[in-house]
Amino acid sequence: MELTSHNLKSNVKDALGNAQLQKALSNVPKGFIDKRAKAAAALDEFEALRDKGREIKDHTLANLDLYLQAYEQKVIENGGHVHWAKTAEDARRIALEICQKHNAKTVTKGKSMITEEVELNEHLLENGIEPVETDLGEYIIQLRNEKPSHIIAPAIHLNQGQIEEDFRRVHTHLEDDRDMSEPETLLAEAREVLRKRYFEADVGFTGANFLVAETGSSVIVTNEGNGDLTQTLGKVHVVMASIEKVVPTLADCSQILRILARSATGQDMSVYTTFSTGPKREKDPDGPDEYHVILLDNGRSDMLGTEFEEMLRCIRCGACINHCPVYHSIGGHAYGSIYPGPMGSVLTPSLAGVEKAGTLPNASTFCGRCESVCPMRIPLPKMMRHWREREFEQHLQPKAARYGLALWAYFAKRPKLYRALVSFAMPALSLLGGTSKRISSLPLASGWTKHRELPAPEGRTFMQAWAQREALKQEAK
Amino acid sequence: MADTRATVLADIKNSRSKKASDADRAKAVAERLSGRPTGIIPKRGQLKQSERVDLFAEMATKVHSSVVKVKTYEDVPASVSNYLREHNLPAELIMGSDRRLAKAKWAAEKNLTIKKGPSDGQDLVGVSHAKAGIAETGTLLLASGSENPTTINFLADHHIVVIAAKDIKGDMESAWSSLNKKDDQVEMPRAVNFITGPSRSGDIEQKLLLGAHGPRALQIIIVG
Ligand code: SF4
16 A cells, blocks of 8 residues: 655645645535435434444454354355465455456556555556456546545545546547536546446456355445446456455345445345345346456454454445545545545554555544444544554654644543634634643644644634635635 | 455454454354344335325436326327427337337327337337336336346437336335245346436536436336
8 A cells, every 4th residue: 555644734834835635625514414424314324323333243243263264165066266365465466367367458446445555556557467446536636646635435535627627537438528517527528438338348446335245246336337347247256355345145234235325325126236246147137257356364363362453343435434524624645545534544554564554644623424334333533543552652653643642532531621722623722822822832733734733722613614615716716 | 266265254353353253253143144134114105005106206206207197008109109200200110029119009100110129229218117116216127038138228329118006115125025936035037137217427527417328218117
């Protein structure tokens, strides 16, 4: 996993000063928060289902080795192949071997964070195989040679005009006078270009939202239909999934599906939820000739039995990111990891090591919104605190950061006072500045203060800070 | 390769915090896999049959599917022809060998050309038959196979799905039970597609755009 998390401070500074980005980021709270709230409110059983989801995953994690073996056995019974990968390197090697065995020239890809995690695209390219991302957002960032800035909305950091420029640059067949100013026309163009690619592809890669032990099925949940075309039209379907994706039964999976889409996009159900079980059967007119699953550990088994175990319940819905005031301000790339926001601040150091990613848990205001919306009830703030403590203990932070942490710890031990102070994100940070009335001694500080000049402790209300950011966005228009 | 498998499994086993005995764990896992306990079924998934069909239609419409009801399979071909006319589509479609679809009197629609088999991506209109519906969310369950090839679900611009009213279940759990079983265990077709509306994307500035890579329109014909 390529990381620039150690540059957090300068990343933040850049993000806050980037008018295009700030304009694009305004779509995050606007789009997601309201929709999730409505969907959750419309289902009386939503909260009970969250408890159920937690219970299912906790049970699975306590027996993960057994469920993985049960799952493996079912995949094999259905004519599929299972490959085990301890590291990202293992996963890349296995994926490449499958491609090479089939003399693959191009592979299509459904949206998959795991293949981002192991940097599959780079590895395939180095070996002369062209990976084609087919999810619209992933396709756009592939054109730009960027990483996703959000786990379910990879191109959310971009505005229509920027995407149009990329299409004109790469799709050289477009006439100059063709109107591409509407998102609809961009989508139609991508649809047309990608249609051909599905049929040309030798191998189709997807991730998995779930693996079902009862049946040996891999599950993808999507809206566009690209993942299904990828896994149906490629001669070979390769699923790459991390070990914690397994759930015991179809019934268990159905429970969690009820909270996944609602938390992610506010839909009751995503458009396509597909259960794939093995390759093409004898009488099947379509489907892949071969079906492979690559099961990836990459640091996850080390999380079991630690204070970070609960993070393995994560179903990658993105709700914690969508509700994070820090993410709203800096976007995904500033985190320097493909897993941004609260879930990334916990997961990235777990996978990549606190030395490389230990600064990430500082990109938090501890406002607690992430935990309150997490469908799997993962105590994200508590875990970020654990990381900060570990990082502190290891003296990995610059002195200034440790000073900031000490101040932070003062408030953290006085929950009432702390809560009163952190009810809004930005003043909270400013208050950490203590008597200096400035927060420049915190790692994030100069980034924040340069553009906001947050005074402390008078603070400003969230709305005031918001207004200033809106003004910045106007400049981008 | 076998070594990696052993390593991963051993690492998982050794790091777990809850140290229940292996025998107890194996028992718990076996019980769950064979018992398959049902969880929480939302109230709206537990309606009577007649109310279920209405809720299904309402939820499907909400996600931009369009829904029509006909009395018998005899009425299906005319309903399909109507749809094609209304949308200025050529009188051509593709479908699989589904028996219930085959039973309908397509010959009555004189101008209609029907192709049989999987889609090669050139078809504007595809017709499928659903195994089940889910009232809770307005979702269709389609199973792969020559009766209803998966490619039709994703490659046709307009996807017309026929469903028998009696196959509309309340909840997802009940929909699973409409698949074939062997020794009380669901026999999974290669692909089970749960479809809730036409394809869409929100990837450009969070704007809802219909017709991403899959069908631009989803028409549901409820029979009965
Ligand atoms: S941590 Fe929770 S809210 Fe965040 S992505 Fe994972 S499941 Fe969703």
